[in-house]
Amino acid sequence: MSEATAGGGSGTERPPEAGKPRIKEYEGEGVTVTFEPRRCLHAAECVRGLPEVFDLSRRPWVLPDAAAPERVAEVIRRCPSGALRYRPADGTAEPPDAPTTVRRSASGQLVVRGDLRVADGDGERRETRVVLCGCGASGNQPYCDHSGPCAEPDDDVAEER
Incomplete structure (x- = not known):
């Protein structure tokens, strides 16, 4: 899948395949953050939780390396809609809450x-x-x-x- 720079910096946007959602990817040393704009409900958990990482006034608006990967993951898990997701550098998936x-x-x-x-x-x-x-x-x-x-x-x- 090809990637195009989204807003400069390390943010990339994967163009949607037919019928697939648009997902922006922000790669960091310890964690990669993905953002699916159409899912965002503007709860603002990200910008309140880590304004040094999530800042709507700059491009790219996500800088994964501006905080420890564990802290980035913690704040992303507060996103109720799932518009923001993360993938640690080791490639593991975000763990789901248990029980559902x-x-x-x-x-x-x-x-x-x-x-x-x-x-x-x-x-x-x-x-x-x-x-x-x-x-x-x-x-x-x-x-x-x-x-x-x-x-x-x-x-x-x-x-x-």
Whole structure:
């Protein structure tokens, strides 16, 4: 798969194959961070948790080497939607939460964490964190995209989880 620079620096973007999501990749010495923009619900766990790594005012906006890989992984695991993911330099996968949990937000979204297999229009994907649409209005089914009534601004606030 070819890669093109996304915003300068070490961020690369994998062009989507037919029907596949666009994923940006930011490679660091100890950890690689991937970002799937259409899944982002703007919970801001990343920018609040590690502003030196995640800074929307610069390009590339993700600098994985600006903090210890373990700290980067810890903050990424706070991302409820799974838009941000990480891969340690040793190639291991992000460990899923155990046991798997499902929580319905007050507005109907399903917040799911664990060892997941999610089927969407592109086939089946292995996931560790997702926010699924509970109202049926999302244009990114089965994931929530905040386009319907099941998406209230405060659903992803860490203190409410």
